[in-house]
Amino acid sequence: MKTCVVRRGLPRIDAVPKVCGEALYTVDLKLPGMLIGKILRSPHPHARIRSIDTSAAKALDGVLAVVTHEDMPDTIFSFMQFLADKHILAREKVRYVGDEVAAVAAVDADTAEKAISLVKVDYELLPPVLSIEDAMEPGAPLVHEDKESNLGFEIERLFGDPDKAFAEADYVVEGTYVTHDLAHTCLEVSNCVAKWDKKARLTVWTNTQAPHTQRQELARLLDIPRRDVRVISSYMGGGFGSKLVTDMKAPIASVLSRLTGRPVRIVNTRSEEFTTAKTRYPYTMRVKTAANKDGRIVARDLLVTGDNGAYHDKGPATINFSAMMFGTLYNVPNIRAVGRLVYTNRQMGTAFRGFGNPQMAFATESQLDELAEKMGMDPLELRMRNANQPMQTTHCGAEVDGCAMTECMEVAAERIDWEKKRNDKGRTVRRGVGLANMVHTGGGGRFYGYNSAEAFIKLSDEGTATLITSALDMGQGAHTAMAQIAAEELGLKLSDVIVLSNDTDLTPYDLGSWGSRATFMNGNAVFDAARDAREALVVAAAEMLEVEPEEILVEESKIWVKGSDEMHDIGEIVDHSVNEHGWTISGTGRFVDKLPEGYTIKSAFAKNIPCFSFGTQAVEVEVDEETGQVHVLKVVAAHETGTTINQLMAEGQIEGSVVQGIGFALMERLIHDEGRIVNDRFLDYKIPNIGDIPEIEAVCVESEGTKGPLGAKGIGEPGLVPTAPAIANAVYDAIGVRFHELPITREDVVRALKEKRG
Amino acid sequence: MRRELHITVNGDEYHLLVDTQRTLLDVIRDEIGLTGTKNGCGQGECGACTVLLDGEPVNSCLVLALEADGHEIVTIEGLADGGVLHPVQQAFVDAGAIQCGFCTPGMVLSAKALLDRNPDPSREEILDGLKGNLCRCTGYVKIIDAVEAAQCLLEEESS
Numbered sequence: 001m002k003t004c005v006v007r008r009g010l011p012r013i014d015a016v017p018k019v020c021g022e023a024l025y026t027v028d029l030k031l032p033g034m035l036i037g038k039i040l041r042s043p044h045p046h047a048r049i050r051s052i053d054t055s056a057a058k059a060l061d062g063v064l065a066v067v068t069h070e071d072m073p074d075t076i077f078s079f080m081q082f083l084a085d086k087h088i089l090a091r092e093k094v095r096y097v098g099d100e101v102a103a104v105a106a107v108d109a110d111t112a113e114k115a116i117s118l119v120k121v122d123y124e125l126l127p128p129v130l131s132i133e134d135a136m137e138p139g140a141p142l143v144h145e146d147k148e149s150n151l152g153f154e155i156e157r158l159f160g161d162p163d164k165a166f167a168e169a170d171y172v173v174e175g176t177y178v179t180h181d182l183a184h185t186c187l188e189v190s191n192c193v194a195k196w197d198k199k200a201r202l203t204v205w206t207n208t209q210a211p212h213t214q215r216q217e218l219a220r221l222l223d224i225p226r227r228d229v230r231v232i233s234s235y236m237g238g239g240f241g242s243k244l245v246t247d248m249k250a251p252i253a254s255v256l257s258r259l260t261g262r263p264v265r266i267v268n269t270r271s272e273e274f275t276t277a278k279t280r281y282p283y284t285m286r287v288k289t290a291a292n293k294d295g296r297i298v299a300r301d302l303l304v305t306g307d308n309g310a311y312h313d314k315g316p317a318t319i320n321f322s323a324m325m326f327g328t329l330y331n332v333p334n335i336r337a338v339g340r341l342v343y344t345n346r347q348m349g350t351a352f353r354g355f356g357n358p359q360m361a362f363a364t365e366s367q368l369d370e371l372a373e374k375m376g377m378d379p380l381e382l383r384m385r386n387a388n389q390p391m392q393t394t395h396c397g398a399e400v401d402g403c404a405m406t407e408c409m410e411v412a413a414e415r416i417d418w419e420k421k422r423n424d425k426g427r428t429v430r431r432g433v434g435l436a437n438m439v440h441t442g443g444g445g446r447f448y449g450y451n452s453a454e455a456f457i458k459l460s461d462e463g464t465a466t467l468i469t470s471a472l473d474m475g476q477g478a479h480t481a482m483a484q485i486a487a488e489e490l491g492l493k494l495s496d497v498i499v500l501s502n503d504t505d506l507t508p509y510d511l512g513s514w515g516s517r518a519t520f521m522n523g524n525a526v527f528d529a530a531r532d533a534r535e536a537l538v539v540a541a542a543e544m545l546e547v548e549p550e551e552i553l554v555e556e557s558k559i560w561v562k563g564s565d566e567m568h569d570i571g572e573i574v575d576h577s578v579n580e581h582g583w584t585i586s587g588t589g590r591f592v593d594k595l596p597e598g599y600t601i602k603s604a605f606a607k608n609i610p611c612f613s614f615g616t617q618a619v620e621v622e623v624d625e626e627t628g629q630v631h632v633l634k635v636v637a638a639h640e641t642g643t644t645i646n647q648l649m650a651e652g653q654i655e656g657s658v659v660q661g662i663g664f665a666l667m668e669r670l671i672h673d674e675g676r677i678v679n680d681r682f683l684d685y686k687i688p689n690i691g692d693i694p695e696i697e698a699v700c701v702e703s704e705g706t707k708g709p710l711g712a713k714g715i716g717e718p719g720l721v722p723t724a725p726a727i728a729n730a731v732y733d734a735i736g737v738r739f740h741e742l743p744i745t746r747e748d749v750v751r752a753l754k755e756k757r758g
Numbered sequence: 759m760r761r762e763l764h765i766t767v768n769g770d771e772y773h774l775l776v777d778t779q780r781t782l783l784d785v786i787r788d789e790i791g792l793t794g795t796k797n798g799c800g801q802g803e804c805g806a807c808t809v810l811l812d813g814e815p816v817n818s819c820l821v822l823a824l825e826a827d828g829h830e831i832v833t834i835e836g837l838a839d840g841g842v843l844h845p846v847q848q849a850f851v852d853a854g855a856i857q858c859g860f861c862t863p864g865m866v867l868s869a870k871a872l873l874d875r876n877p878d879p880s881r882e883e884i885l886d887g888l889k890g891n892l893c894r895c896t897g898y899v900k901i902i903d904a905v906e907a908a909q910c911l912l913e914e915e916s917s
Contacts, residue, residue, distance in 0.1 A: 015851040018859030019843065019866060021794015021834035028793035185894050187798045187806055187860035237796070237860030238894055270799040475858025475895050648854030648900070655897035656857065682803035682892060690898040691885045698899075 001643065004556055005488040006710055009648035012480040013499065014235065014473070023235040026207045027191045027267060034193065035064060037256050037266040038112035039249065040102040040119050041276065042094035045345035045675025046128035046141065049092060049101070049121060056118040057104060062111035065259040066119065068102045072255060073223040079213075079245040081220065083153075083312040085144055088221060088251045094123070095143055095310035096345050097676045098276035100248050105256040105264050128345035128675050132284060132307050135342045143310055143343035152308045153316045153341040157323055157605055159396045160334030165299035169290030173371045176286045177363035178741040180669045181279040181307070184352060185687050188237020190277050191267035194253035202257075203230045204250050209239040209474050210512025215504045217246040222254055233502040239474030240660075241351030242277055244514055245313055274680040278350035279670060281318050282307040283359040287367050295377060295385040299334040302326050304360070308341040309348030315341045317447060318349070322356035324606045326364060327396035329439045330386040335396055345675055351514060353657065354720045357440055358664060362742060365436035365725035369732065378422070379729070380413055383437055388614065390705055398606035399596065402705030402713070404640040405437065405614040411638040411699050416618035422733065430625055431633075434729025435618040438721035442613030442642065442706070442713030443593070444517025449601050451593035451610060453525035454508035457486060457533045458586040461578050463557060463571025465490055465533070466498045470510030471522035473501070476716050477649040478518040482526045484645055485709050489530035490537070491554030492570065516714025519645060520611055521591060523709035529589025536585045537570065540577035611706050613713045615639035617658070619726040623734045628749030630666055630731055632694040639718050641700040643711035654698035654719040659688050661723025666743050667692070765826050767792065768836025776823050783807045783818040786833060794834040794863050798892070805891030808864035809833050815871040817890075834863035837870065845915060846870045849908035850901075857895035865891045869905045873912055879905075 001007075017023040054066040069089040076084040090101050102119045106112035129135040129143060135150040143150055166172055192206035202224070208214045211231040219226040236243070249266040256264040268277060288301040304322060308315045319339035327335050372379035388394065390403040412435055413419075421433045444451055456468040467486045471478040483497040490497075501507055510522070534554065541559050542549040551562045558567045577583045593610045601608075620633045637654045644650045667686055671679045679685040698719075706713050724742060732738050737752040763774045767790055774789055786795050786809065795818060798806030802820040809818045810832040837844045843851065846869050856862050865888065872879060872887035879887065884905050893901065 009854065011851045011854065012856060014859070015856050016843070018856050018862050019834075019847045019850050020838055021792070021863050023859055024793065025796075025860065027797070028787075187796070187804065187858065187892065187894055189798075236858060238858045240894070270801065270804075475860075477857065652854050652857055652896055652900055655899040656895045657897070659897035660894070681801055682799055683801070687892060687894060688898075689890075689892060690888045690901065693898050696897060696899050 003488055005484050005494050006645045007643065007647065010484065010494055010646060012477055012649065013483050013494065014479060025188055025235045025237055026193065026205050027188055029193055029205055031193060031195060031263040034263045034265055035105040035107065035260060036109045036112045037103055037105045037253050037264045038116045039100050039252060039266065040116045042090065042097060042099040042101055044094060044123055044125060045097050045130065046126040047094050047123040048126060049090060049094065050124055051122045052102060053120040054102065057115040060111065060115050060118060062107040063104055063115045065105040065256050066102065066115065067255060075221055075223050077221050078312040079217065079314065083316065086311040088248055096347055098347060099310065100252065103252045103256060105260050130345060130672065130675050132305055132342045132344065135344045143345060150343040151340060152312060152343045153319065155320060155323065155339045157337045159327065162299045162301050162334040162336045165334035166288065166290050169298050170293045171371060171375050172288065172290045173367055173374055174288040175367055175370065175740055176284065177366060179283045179359040179362055180742055181282045181349065182352065182664060182668050183274050183279060183670060183685060184240040184242035184277065186238030186240060186242060189268040189270060189273045190243065190247050190249065192250045192253050193263055193265045194250060194257045195263040196254060196258040201228050201230065202254055203232065204254065205232045205234065206250055207236045207243055208233050209243045209472050209514060211472065211502065211504045212470070212509050213512055214246050218250055218254065221246065221251040231504045233472060236474040239513070240353045241355065241514065243474065244351050244512060271680040274685060275347060275677045278313060278348050280352035281315060281349035281356060285360065285363040287363045289367050289371050291371055291375065295382055297330050297332050297386050300326065300332050302337045305340045305342060307346065307349065308343050309346045310343065311348045313348050314351040315349055318351065318356040322360040324608065325357045325439055326360050328394055328398040328606050328612065329364060329437065331388055331392065331394040333395045346672065347677065353660065354717050355515065357721045358661065358724060361436060361438055361721045362724045362728065365722060366728050369434065369729045370738065380409065380418060380435060383409060394606065396606045398609065398612065400612050401707065402642055402703040403612065403614055404701045404703035407701050408614055408616040408638040408640060409437065411701060412616040412618035412636045415636040415697055416620055416634065418618060421620065430623040430734045431620065432730045432732065432734030433618060433620045434726050434733050435616060436722035436725035436729060438615045438718055440613050440718045440721055441515050441609045441611065443520030443611035443708060444511065444515040446593065446595060446604065446608045446610065447601065448511060451521060453510055453521040453591050455522065455525040455529040455589045456586065457529045458584065459533060459537065459574045461571060461575040463569050463574060464496045464498060465492055466500060467526060468500045468507060469522055469526055470507040471501065471518040472513040474513060476653060477646065478513060478522065480649060481519050481645045482522060485523050485526045486530045488710065489527055490534050491556065493557050496557055516613065516716040516718065519712050519714045520708045521593065523712060524591035525589045527589065527709040528591055529587040532589055533585060533587025536587065537573060540583060540585060541573045544573060544576045611708060611713055613640050613715065613718050615718050615722065617722045617726040619730045621727060621730040621734055623731060623749060625753055628746035630744060630749065632662055632727060634695045635723065636697045636699065637719055638699040638701050639715060640703050640713060641715050642703055642706040642708050642713035644700040644702060645712050647700065650700045650715050651698040653715045655696050657717065657719025658696055658723050659693055661720045663688050664742065665724035665727040669743050761824055763823055763827050766830045768833060778824060780823045781819050782821040782823050782826050785823040786818060792833050792835050796860050796863060798860065805864045805868065806861050808867045808891065810867055810871060813871065813874060815868045834867060837866065844870065845911035846873065846908040849904040849911060853900045853904035853907055855896060855900040855904035861891060861893040865893065865901060869908065873909060877912060878909065
């Protein structure tokens, strides 16, 4: 495919404002008369609220409002209303350490802080349930007393006849795998400014990945018409899933603004970010896999139990998605997937890059190596024999179009030097190599019952194009990708495209940036809008140059007649069209992801995914037997991109994901003590720094056959999915110890080696 | 209690009356209004608030504003020369070392200080010089590329 703007590693369109400190983030916004809000949070994991006394706080100079549940609308919330279980401010009970209890608005942060300390809450302590096991004990205290048990959600999906297949198979392996809760640690903490104006319209500026769904959620939370809510995002300091569902700061700031008549800002402290901004769902997974002597996997069985935390957020969707990826990674004829979510008195989970898939991949791809060993087969060979192929519908209904699974494995194995390193029995240091595969959505999902996007483009008489897109850029580069797609189709240079976004009054309705969705969905809409605008441009050029439209060529901001040397600027054509005839040139675009025949949300399972993306990571590690330190030496991350829109940015997504994956596998974990998170700062919750990273080779593997714009797939999440199991498999190759629980810490390694030696 | 503070920020002199407990970060962002300096943790652990104090990188959230009295500060806004980016900034743009951009100002200033101190750092020295600046997006690969490229740009400039 010949391209001018895409498939190149062009600098991002927002790189200069960011590198000069000009880019304004929500947290940089200042409004006249703005007050500072602060939230009083529960110090107890589980307690009944007997009374709240706000009189001293209200009496403090500089305090303009103090609110409790009595001041809040009588609504109960979750991102899906049928899951609703949370009030804006706690009513009768608090359910985790950090639950919102009261809030203040004051003239400055010091006064707000002081006011919070003057609010007196009388608690009656209740016994908490702090683990899945405790919560599922018969007679366990209920997190939500209106529910029969702490089991918050359950699904079961069955394909084929797994029981029969397990009974007849040549090899069966079974094991339990455990993952932990992690913090997203976006460098910009969650924050908002709310302003309820004199026309009774609410504007909320916040760092959100999904302005339109947050607008709907805020209207629902505050019990006001959606038309009265406007949500504006801006440059965002990271998302990774943490900023999809409305955080209670936004409705609290909104009510405080209504009461005071002034804009109110609430910003998390870093400690609040660690303890209340939600986590990756911890999973306990019992997995069973069967294969025959020919190397074909014939059955898989999954029981995943997720720790929901105190309230419903993205848990049910996460469990569902995990099960879909469990069913799709390899085309296995007999599958059972059971998922359960259990309420506990802990911080709630939410979406986190990979959406349950990194947890699942740790279990299934670790187990595949265990199976290969039992079979006496090279784990790469086992994976090759079961690889998904292009244009295939799997047994669980996944419609795979373009698929580079085999190519990804080949590239990863070659670049890690698999054959040589895997069979190097003479090695003296404790080194090992391992690999793991992944499948993920490359285009969001149909979970809302639809999946669509729109975009608008207008051309100026200077030859620039203004693109209005709902693609939300949380740092991943969506605006640049959209601008590249528009420029490519319009025949413009990247620098000629201006992107407008982030404001629900401006942009078309959209589901937001999640599920590696923006490139595929918004990109298709942008492509359609650009095509529409290009057609109008060509008609105008043909009129001006007095030729037929078919004779017009457009490239790199120039227009000319086929066979002629006379070049015209696009601006010249638009200027002529606008100023001679009053014909403005613009384009509208829409992409509606067509639902498969007979689609229903409930039955769809893997048919919910419009586009699959495959990948393989191969890892080399060295294990220090004395200290237990696992040094990751090299990661080859080969991921399918369909068409790579921007080489630099795609590599950047993969590299960033891999390093988050290393954190997941080896370093990061929230530590709980009696329901309280004790490592609520970067010093104690260590994310990888620049000295912790291995050599990373990010490889974008292009493939054909996808329905994405110019053939592209999303690449935002995949790179995090297979890293942990690839590391665990490499550790096994190095020291012969199989870890079933993450993170693999130094203590774990030392202990395991001791046990192994006996 | 409030005291007089006289500081130079990006070449401009400021004479302010500030609370003794205010940090340099507070004053730069809230009083002077330069929001390019970011607050990532407020505890000196992420490096997002890095500025140059007399040429040395400091976490401005850990410096009391009055400790900077009489000193010269450079923030990210002061690095470009008019419309021309500093070579470190240019290298960050070209190498794809920026994603969300929230760590970028601190990262760029730490890199500049490193290269001022040591124009020819080894890879180890680059890693050491930037260990105090956390980034959650990039995986650091392209940040290292950028610093190495900046090193070359600066060498070309000085030769």
